[in-house]
Amino acid sequence: MGGITQILGTVQARLVRLEVVVLVSAFILTVLVLNRSVHRGFMGVVYSMSYVVVSYAVGLIQDGPFHGEAFVLWAAALLVIQASAMSTSETKALLLIKSAGRCEQECGHAQRKKLLLQHVLQTGLVLWLMVNTRSHNPWYQAAIWALWALSLLKTAAQIVEVTRADRPDPSVKALHEYMTVEEDLIAENSDQRPDPVTMQGYRFIFHGEETMEPVNHDQDGRPVRGEMLAQSAAKSVVKIDQVYRWIQQQPYSDVEKYRAMDFCLGFALYKLLKRRLYGCDPAEAGSTKARDLVLTGFIHAGATGPDAAFRIAEAELAFFYEFFYTRNIALQVLGPKTYICVTVAVACLTISSVLFGTLAPTYRPLLSNLDGAIITVLIVVVTAGLEVYQAVAGLSSNWRYVMAVYRCVRDDRPWTKRHRRHLWWKESITPPEIRYWEDKVAQYVLLKCFHHRPWKWNILSWLTLYLVEPRRQGQKRGRRKPLPPEVKRAVLLSLKHSHCQLSNGVATLRRHRLLPRLAWACRLPKLTDQILAWHVATTACEWDHNARRDGRPAGRATAGDELHRLVATKLSNYCAYLVAFVPDMLPDPSYNAKRVFDEAVQQARRQLEGCREESSILAKLQEIEEAEWPNLLQEGGAYERAGSATVIQRAAVLWGQLRAAVPADARRWEVLAEFWAEFLLFLAPSDNVDIHGRTLSDGGEFMTQLWVLMANAGVLERPLVMQRQLWGE
Numbered sequence: 001m002g003g004i005t006q007i008l009g010t011v012q013a014r015l016v017r018l019e020v021v022v023l024v025s026a027f028i029l030t031v032l033v034l035n036r037s038v039h040r041g042f043m044g045v046v047y048s049m050s051y052v053v054v055s056y057a058v059g060l061i062q063d064g065p066f067h068g069e070a071f072v073l074w075a076a077a078l079l080v081i082q083a084s085a086m087s088t089s090e091t092k093a094l095l096l097i098k099s100a101g102r103c104e105q106e107c108g109h110a111q112r113k114k115l116l117l118q119h120v121l122q123t124g125l126v127l128w129l130m131v132n133t134r135s136h137n138p139w140y141q142a143a144i145w146a147l148w149a150l151s152l153l154k155t156a157a158q159i160v161e162v163t164r165a166d167r168p169d170p171s172v173k174a175l176h177e178y179m180t181v182e183e184d185l186i187a188e189n190s191d192q193r194p195d196p197v198t199m200q201g202y203r204f205i206f207h208g209e210e211t212m213e214p215v216n217h218d219q220d221g222r223p224v225r226g227e228m229l230a231q232s233a234a235k236s237v238v239k240i241d242q243v244y245r246w247i248q249q250q251p252y253s254d255v256e257k258y259r260a261m262d263f264c265l266g267f268a269l270y271k272l273l274k275r276r277l278y279g280c281d282p283a284e285a286g287s288t289k290a291r292d293l294v295l296t297g298f299i300h301a302g303a304t305g306p307d308a309a310f311r312i313a314e315a316e317l318a319f320f321y322e323f324f325y326t327r328n329i330a331l332q333v334l335g336p337k338t339y340i341c342v343t344v345a346v347a348c349l350t351i352s353s354v355l356f357g358t359l360a361p362t363y364r365p366l367l368s369n370l371d372g373a374i375i376t377v378l379i380v381v382v383t384a385g386l387e388v389y390q391a392v393a394g395l396s397s398n399w400r401y402v403m404a405v406y407r408c409v410r411d412d413r414p415w416t417k418r419h420r421r422h423l424w425w426k427e428s429i430t431p432p433e434i435r436y437w438e439d440k441v442a443q444y445v446l447l448k449c450f451h452h453r454p455w456k457w458n459i460l461s462w463l464t465l466y467l468v469e470p471r472r473q474g475q476k477r478g479r480r481k482p483l484p485p486e487v488k489r490a491v492l493l494s495l496k497h498s499h500c501q502l503s504n505g506v507a508t509l510r511r512h513r514l515l516p517r518l519a520w521a522c523r524l525p526k527l528t529d530q531i532l533a534w535h536v537a538t539t540a541c542e543w544d545h546n547a548r549r550d551g552r553p554a555g556r557a558t559a560g561d562e563l564h565r566l567v568a569t570k571l572s573n574y575c576a577y578l579v580a581f582v583p584d585m586l587p588d589p590s591y592n593a594k595r596v597f598d599e600a601v602q603q604a605r606r607q608l609e610g611c612r613e614e615s616s617i618l619a620k621l622q623e624i625e626e627a628e629w630p631n632l633l634q635e636g637g638a639y640e641r642a643g644s645a646t647v648i649q650r651a652a653v654l655w656g657q658l659r660a661a662v663p664a665d666a667r668r669w670e671v672l673a674e675f676w677a678e679f680l681l682f683l684a685p686s687d688n689v690d691i692h693g694r695t696l697s698d699g700g701e702f703m704t705q706l707w708v709l710m711a712n713a714g715v716l717e718r719p720l721v722m723q724r725q726l727w728g729e
Contacts, residue, residue: 019375022074026081026382055118058125069140070376072133073353075126076147077383080346082119083154084386113162119155123148143353146346147383153342172278174212175205175271180283194289196297199244199261202289204268207406208237238409240268246409247429256430260405262308263431266315267402269712273316274323276689282716290714291500298709299496307485309492313708318398318434321696343391347384354380401431438699440480443570444577446532447539447617450604452476472594474601475580483570483702490567491706494677500713502682504530508674517661520639521654527683528588528596529647531575534679536651537658538572538672540621543614545665564669571676575683578703584691585703586683587718600647607648624652684710685717 058075130144182203194201211234243264247257275282284290298309358376408415415429452474471477498507506522509515524530542565578585583593607624611617628649631640639645639653662668684706686692692704710716 022078022375022379026078026379030081030382030386055122058122058129069133069137069144070358070373072126072129073140073144073147073376074379075129076144076151077350077379079119079123079126079151080147080154080383081386082122083151083158084390116155116158116162119158123151123155126151137353137356139349139353139356143349143380146349150342150346150387169278171210172275172280175209176275176280176283178205178209178212179272179275182284183287183289194292196293197300199241199265199297202241202293204240204272206238206240206243206264206268206409207402208234208410209271211236235410238406240265243268243405243409246405246412250415250429252415252429256428258308259311260429260431262311263315263398264402264405266312267319267398269312269708270316270319273320273708273711276687276711282711282714285714285716287714290712294709294713295496295500298712299492307488309709310488310705313705313712314434314437314439315398315431316708317696317700317704318436320693321436321700322398324693324696340391343387347387350380350384398432398434436696436699438480439482440699441483441570441574441702442480442577442581443478443573444476444580445539445573446474446536446576446580446600446604447543447608449476450474450601450608451612472598472601474597474604477581480699484566486563487567487570488702490563490673491571491677491680494674495681495709495713498678498681500710500715502685502715502718503678504682505534505675505679508671508678511674512662512667512671514661514671517638517657518654520642521650523642524650525643526588526592526596528579528583528586528593529650531579531586531679531683532596532600532647533650533654534675535572535576536647537654538568538676540618540651540655541658541668541672542569543618544659545669547615547618561666561669564666564673568669568672568676571680572672574702575676575680578683578701582691582695582701582703584688585686585695585701585707587686596647603646603648607646621648621652621655624649625656628653681706681710682718685715687716 058078126148130148196202244261247260247264250257252260272282272284294309298312300308354377358373358380405415407413501507504522504527506515506519509518509522521533522530524533545565579593579597583590583597586593588596608617608620611620628639628645631645632638632653639650642650642653645653658668658671662671680703684703686707692701692707695701695704
């Protein structure tokens with residue numbers, strides 16, 4: 001034992017330990033910087049480890065013989081990478097700080113300031129190392145001071161960001177006040193009838209609201225219209241209708257211009273949506289003008305296909321994503337030119353320290369060939385590469401595109417290379433590609449997963465001290481798969497046909513004359529109960545359809561029938577996934593939704609015990625349905641004990657009633673497809689901005705797109721009285 005201790009205590013062993021720690025630190029921090037495809041749970045583990053590992057590395061450099069300039073260069077490089085990680089992953093906590101409750105806000109601010117303080121202390125320790133280290137190579141010395149200064153600069157930018165987060169955004173207040181009088185401003189110009197296709201009469205501010213000064217308010221608390229009109233007419237304030245007219249004048253194809261208009265409209269609507277982060281109630285909520293914007297302006301074929309509504313929603317969410325997750329704070333504080341110059345200078349100095357220091361013929365190791373020349377090269381290359389990557393990513397962001405459009409519209413200049421000097425490499429007017437949005441959805445089938453026991457995942461959760469959230473019984477998560485465009489268009493078609501009059505499926509049942517018999521399935525105690533009951537019934541319909549189709553000749557089903565089946569099953573499984581994994585997106589309180597799901601899993605295990613195959617599960621559901629026949633009222637077929645029955649019992653009765661009321665497969669799938677599209681839209685409105693923002697880091701949710709569309713249409717909450725009106729015939 002003593003020999004092992006002596007070996008571990010030698011200079012060689014301590015150097016190897018230092019090299020390993022430095023490489024692990026660099027890897028962890030690099031993962032934090034390049035975090036777009038990393039799971040949020042793993043990100044929390046990595047971020048928690050980063051400060052401990054970096055502190056340990058700095059401590060090793062301080063201790064013993066590791067006072068050489070190469071080792072100090074390692075410490076300075078780790079500081080820069082850590083500061084870069086703070087400007088990306090730490091910004092994720094900003095969403096929780098701005099949109100959570102008061103207690104969580106205080107906790108979030110305290111945690112953020114604590115991490116900043118730790119980084120400041122580490123910066124001071126590295127400065128102490130720099131001062132007490134004798135430098136024999138001027139390139140090393142210049143690179144060390146440059147890296148340390150860059151780290152200090154990024155830390156100062158983070159402090160500025162924390163300070164800004166404590167203060168209200170004046171541009172949001174100005175925009176909110178403007179929107180309270182926007183309708184009145186349009187009314188003064190009677191010749192401007194709102195047209196959501198050309199955006200005539202829609203005078204949403206595209207950019208320039210930060211130049212608007214505070215205005216006086218009348219006795220009702222509304223801003224004085226005359227002052228607001230004078231400020232909004234200033235040249236620096238550009239409206240979305242001006243942007244549309246300017247784009248139409250550019251010499252590009254209709255496809256390019258339509259995509260540019262959709263993207264710019266998404267940016268203007270993103271600013272309106274951002275008001276909800278600060279607790280502002282949108283003045284345009286419930287207005288006919290906002291509803292027509294979505295139903296007529298968004299949902300149209302145009303020159304770019306029928307998916308303009310989702311393109312606009314994705315553009316809005318892209319700006320939300322960059323606002324919260326990928327903003328380079330130093331780039332915003334210094335400006336692009338200054339930041340690029342600083343980044344290039346630091347990268348050149350660090351690379352020069354390798355070329356004229358570590359790799360130079362005159363290089364002499366400080367500790368008998370044991371000071372890690374290879375480690376120095378790797379650390380320097382990683383640091384320089386990350387800085388260049390961040391600078392390039394900042395230059396090619398969505399913000400620079402809309403700022404270039406804003407300057408051209410404001411100054412009435414064409415989209416030419418000379419006038420868009422900040423985007424000199426971009427010839428076309430088309431916007432940049434949105435890379436973060438996966439356009440995928442997860443699927444969950446309760447009848448397949450109720451027997452799942454996630455003991456392996458929970459071991460990982462236990463090992464990470466619950467930084468990785470544990471899975472509950474029945475939570476078997478599959479891979480996210482692309483959502484077919486036909487399903488998305490079916491939801492849009494349902495929105496257009498309903499004219500934004502939301503219903504939890506009752507309108508579909510009434511339209512198909514099924515309301516008297518199936519009304520009980522839309523009156524369950526909680527919406528989570530309704531989701532699971534209809535989901536299990538839809539799954540049973542699909543399995544029964546597949547079993548009977550195996551014995552029929554091919555080609556019996558038409559394309560329309562298959563489309564309805566696709567829409568119904570995809571939306572049903574997606575709603576079940578939300579119940580199982582993202583209950584915060586649903587109307588019921590998260591605790592209640594989780595409790596209903598856990599009870600449904602246990603009920604399925606008891607009532608479907610021993611059933612593993614689809615055929616055996618269907619047979620058991622038929623037995624349960626027959627056992628529940630005495631509880632069906634003869635007049636209308638209402639289910640007498642629907643409120644006290646289990647999810648499986650409700651689903652079995654609902655499945656039997658669907659088969660009896662709609663014997664034809666084609667019409668049954670049509671009913672289910674319309675029901676799920678209508679029901680999903682009913683679930684979309686929400687005031688929980690936090691959950692929609694947090695899921696953006698995992699590739700986004702389809703429900704978030706619908707939430708944005710409903711907000712754009714002025715639908716911010718679900719109706720409460722309308723259901724009572726729909727029950728009666």
